[in-house]
């Protein structure tokens with residue numbers, strides 16, 4: 001790193017961590033939520049899943065004492081200060097929220113419903129029941145993303161005017177049975193993270209251009225490739241380009257976020273998506289313009305990565321907000337709802353099609 005530059009990217013941690021009760025014992029809970037909480041030293045007191053053997057297996061691995069096959073029992077036994085951490089298919093999310101006690105503190109996995117009507121219902125439930133609620137857009141807490149945010153806030157790269165998120169990867173969709181047969185897939189379940197991230201850095205877009213398409217070898221999935229552009233002012237470009245069907249080895253697999261400003265640029269590769277689920281190491285680089293000097297990219301070794309660190313940081317922010325030590329709930333349900341509006345607009349754009357030629 002260049003002299004005189006300091007990058008802050010460590011999350012604030014809670015003074016009094018709360019116990020956690022987990023709803024859903026699927027891949028992401030075992031692969032990211034529980035390892036993150038274990039790393040942080042937080043107590044997970046309960047877990048439930050209708051497939052109780054999955055819950056039991058995670059309970060055995062991560063030493064969780066209470067195991068249930070339904071939400072009602074978990075809620076009945078829950079301590080008052082518990083945080084409910086939900087990671088289930090979006091279709092069952094509203095039914096679960098209905099069963100939580102008033103004024104609960106809740107972290108729910110994206111997406112916030114299957115469409116904007118689902119998001120409306122979830123928002124209404126959270127307000128009626130006075131939940132302190134966040135949606136787990138944990139990409140905002142990836143160490144490299146926090147580092148980029150800090151550099152941009154410090155003004156180091158000048159005015160941000162270009163953001164590109166590119167994923168050219170091979171995704172093992174067969175791991176998620178519930179994604180087959182649903183009407184919306186790639187943009188709702190995957191690119192939603194990137195739309196949320198563009199909003200996090202650039203604010204609310206004026207409009208969205210998008211096209212999401214199938215892959216000839218994945219015809220059972222609604223779509224697996226998307227190009228999405230968010231419209232801002234005339235000198236801002238913000239777009240997402242995803243292809244989950246790049247089955248041609250690792251050489252040209254890509255997984256990066258790039259920020260360009262008037263005075264510099266930042267680029268990070270997110271190794272997790274490459275050779276998924278094994279992953280490769282992340283990179284973080286930046287360049288600052290200096291008069292007529294040839295621009296030179298600097299490489300920085302950051303501590304931590306998307307899984308599990310971003311999952312720990314996302315939960316930490318909710319705990320801090322709930323105890324009053326953090327003023328802002330970064331993934332507040334109100335912000336997540338705006339991301340759902342962008343997703344809805346992306347589907348509307350894709351369905352409407354482009355301008356006809358001739």
Ligand SMILES: NC(=O)c1ccc[n+]([C@@H]2O[C@H](COP(=O)([O-])OP(=O)(O)OC[C@H]3O[C@@H](n4cnc5c(N)ncnc54)[C@H](O)[C@@H]3O)[C@@H](O)[C@H]2O)c1
Nearest residue numbers: 023024025026027028049050087088089090092109110111
């Ligand atoms: N980076 C991320 O943010 C990320 C990554 C992967 C998945 N996810 C999200 O997490 C959620 C779960 O994904 P996954 O990969 O673990 O899927 P999964 O299919 O592996 O697991 C889902 C689990 O939910 C359980 N379930 C279904 N209905 C339930 C109910 N009423 N109560 C309790 N459990 C119930 C299922 O039995 C299953 O074990 C999805 O919404 C997905 O979008 C987020």
